[in-house]
Amino acid sequence: MRALYANHGKKVLRYAARSKRRLIMTNREFFIQRWESEQPAFLKVLRAIPEGQLAYRPHERSSAAGAVAWQLAEEQKQLCELLDAGEIHFEVKLHPEKVSDIAKAYEKATEELRGRLKSASDEKWSSKGKFLSGGKVAWSDTVQNLCWGYLFDMVHHRGQLSAYLRPMGGKVPAIYVVGLLTWAVCAGAYWYYIHSRFQPPLDWAVPVVAGLLMATVVGNLRAGLSSAINASRLSQQSAFSGSMGEKPKDGQIVTVPGRIRATGSALRAPFSDRPAVLYSYDVSRTSSDSNGVHTTNDFSGFGLTPSVIDSGYGAVRVLGFPTLEGFSKEQLDSEVNVAKAQEYLSTATFQDMRFNPLTMYREVKDLMSDDDGQVHKDWRMTSDAELSTDANLLEQIVAPGDQVTAIGKYSAEKDGLVPDLANPLRLIRGDAQVVAGSLWKKAASTVIGAIIFAAVINGALFGLLRIRDSKPIGIPRTASQKRIDRAALLNAAKSGDVTAMGMLIGQTPVDARDDDESTPLMHAADAKTASWLIAHGADVNAVNYQGDTALMLQAREGSAEVVKVLVKSGAKLDTISTKWKTTALQQALDA
Incomplete structure (x- = not known):
């Protein structure tokens, strides 16, 4: 009979798991997605x-580069071991003598782990796993939590290894396009401290989202620090910098104030026909509905002609499309401008940016990494080639002779400022001292805003946890889901x-009732089960619809060990059944 119940319970759990997947990505699926996205960076x-x-x-106390690199490959192998046997x-182990051999071993282990992750069942993913060191259990948790812990640890060691590269004479690859390392570290910290306070899938979703928000805060703090450094550099810059002909050092982040000019023919802005060294434009439409006002971009474009900034360093080339600060976007609505815009849109060759993330990524990357000083991009985000009657025309121009301050990475080989993912090229309107003042203000506002944002997010999160005290937090469940979980418990x-009870207890009350209003404790299979339920808050004196307590039911069944646990835990001996009009002792004797 117990085997029949156990089999039925597993079927209910599997049904519940399938129902969840229809509504939300499972923890395993999300892990695979995040794990796959990190693999190119590890190999780089x-x-x-x-x-x-x-x-x-x-340092003499630091791990050697080879040991850290080999650990990444070994951790992939260990996760395979975990998914195979439930234990690590x-x-x-000593690492190979060649970097290429370590990379090959990592690739091989990655392929093996990829196959195991795809074939692993959700039951396996939520089952218990162990991490043993020296034959002793050092970490016992679910397989999913062990896998997430390993991924966070690998990202940590990848960051450690990245910090070794430059001192070793290597080049640090551009791997953190959107601050993935910061995100992973923040998410890992949140997961460590708060995952036990949430029910699945919130136990991993909340740390991931909170980590992303905090990664944004860290990014803003870094941006504020960068603005402060640039402001300080500009404030202290001598009016005679470079006057003796010296050039900046190769790879140095420099500020270059001066007037910008084209080295060849100046561009003509497409809508206003004004001369420009650099321009950008947008064509958008505004619409409104019950959800508010929406702006949709139909066309965008960028242009940069080879140019230099005449500064104390001499003529410094601008070799990448910069982010513009202080240059206003002018709205054009005259008939002449509209006619020129229509003519441009009908003759220009546009790159279709609709419904193709790969094309969008490639185009934006090309725009941000182009280093020959000449850019021409026209993008289309609509199927309509005509200019709509309600179109908004915006144009942003850097004109020849404008006083600017450029901030970016200097290349001695190219004698100019080049694109760099870690330090994007910036072009700010105005002279050095004016720009310095605006940068100080920007630094202060960015840092203050980041601190306030962090305080609000963490205050709300930990305030909620404090209000809920020790109660786990989960997504509201439907009546049918509650019924399924109750039956499974x-x-x-x-x-x-x-093990199954442990998976369910966070989302189902420990005293969940069946159709006879009996609780799980009343049906506990053995003393271990009863002790576990009581330890998790089960009421030892709860009664069913007949007025029977767990002590009465277990006494009638002759479960002496369970009865001992109940009595030791405070079960009342003199309670009388409303149906049988007898106590537990009398029912035991009658049985």
Whole structure:
């Protein structure tokens, strides 16, 4: 009979799991998505290690580069071991002597783990796993939590290895396009401290979202610090910088104030026909509905002609399309401007940017990384090639002779400012001292805003946890989901499946009732099950619709060990059944 109940309970759990997947991505599916997105970055860092430098360590107490690199490959193998056997047996192994061999081992382990992740069932993912070191259990948790912990640890060690690269004579690859390392670290910290306070899937979704918000805060703090550094540099800059002909150092982040000019023919802005060294334009439409006012971009474009800034360093070339600050976007609505816009749109060759993320990524990357000083991009986000009657025309221009301050990475080889993902090229309107003042203000407002945002987010999150005290937080469940979970908990208690109860107890009350108003404790299969339920808050004196307590039902069944646990836990001996008019002792004797 117990086997039948156990089998039925597992079927209910599987049905509940399938129902969840229809509504939301499972934890395993989300892990695979995040794990896959990180793999190119791991390989980039491993391949960037210079050969012959595996023994490098920045301090005598630090791990050697080879040991850190090999750990990444070993951790992939260990996750395979976890998914195969439910256990990881950790041991330190010597790394290969060549960087290429480590990278190959990592790739091989990655392929093996990819297959295991795809074939793993959700039951396996939520089952118990162990991490053993020296034959002793050092970490016991669900397989999913062990996998997430490993991924966060790998990202941490990738960051450690990245910090080794430059001192080793290697080049640090551009791998954190949107601050993935910061996001992973923040999410890992939140997961460590608060995941136990939430029910699945919120136990991983909340840390991931909170981590993303905090990564944004960290990014803003870095931007504020960068603005402060640039402001300080500009404030202290001598009016005679470069007057003796000296050039900045190669790779140095420099500020270059001066007047900008085209080295060849100046561009003509497409809508206003004004001369320009650089321009951008947008064509958009505004619409409104019950949800508010919406702006839709139909066309966008950018143009940059080879140009230089005449500064104290001499003529410094502008070799990438910069972000513009202080240059206003002018709205054009005259008949002449509209006619020129219509003519331009009908003759220009546009790149279709609709419904193709790969094209969008490639075009934006090309715009941000182009380093020949000449850019021409026209993008279309609509199927209509005609200019709509309600179109808004916006144009942003840097004109020849404008006083500007450029901030960016200097290349001695090209004698100019070049694009760099870590330090984007910026072009700010005005002279050095005016720009310095605006940068100080920007730094202060950015840092203050980031601190306030962080305080609000963390205040709301931890305030909610404080209000809820020790109660777990989860997504509201439908009546049918509650009924399924209630049945699964009762069946798990009948079969003595403590693992299944542990998965359900956060989202189902420990005293959930069946049709006879009996609780799981009343049907506990053995003393271990009863003790577990009581430890998780089960009421030892709860009664069903007949007025029977757990003590009465277990006494009638002759479950002596369970009866001992109940009595020890405070079960009342003199309670009388409303149906049988007898106590537990009398019912035991009658049985």
